[in-house]
Amino acid sequence: MKKPMITLAALLFSGALTATATAQQPGNPAAPQQNAPQTQTMQTPQNLPDASEFSDTDLDAFIATQKEMAGIQQTYSRKLQASKDEPQKAMKVQQEAQQKMVEAVEENGLELERYNQIVRLAQHDADFRATLQEKL
Template identity: 40%
Template structure:
């Protein structure tokens, strides 16, 4: 689950949301904090996510992980050239966004499912069944 959370964080950043704290927690092996009860309704309910959307999410998530893996080495190889490394990160984010769109989901919906899955074990299980 840790790798997926890091991948999701990268996509959250690509969509303009803050995933830095989540990525730091995941890298440290910590679980994300529980969402306050008032924050959950803004995300919707996991039961509102259709089986088709779960399948599309699982497909997109797998592609996002592959893209992240491809670019990880490229970014590390260019770590001594910050501008080049940043460009590689931008390219990776663009490819991840495109992978989500190619799966038939909007980035907003992908992020919604990813956020719900952090707090809903039933939704996580549904996603795992699709992998």
């Protein structure tokens, strides 16, 4: 019972960081503008994709990415902890972690947007989340 909770935590952690990495990419229309107010909008269920939109290939690639994300999370959590008293170094570590996560997504054959759609749906749809956990 403990493994699915850890897996879910990794899912949510990696999704949040990957979404951040996506938003920070140059030229991304989702990236915050310097003078724009920085408000976040919550995804509502009607804005979410349907689980049937994801192929088995998408889900398998997502699961492979999640397994890599767990290792990235462990490695960079330790590095962040070690640099907690050095804000500049901590920022570089966080950026490096985000880049590694983006690379993991792409190396497993997913586009960042597709990966983020799966994460968002898993956060809001318990049945879909259970399907992903079974694959893990």
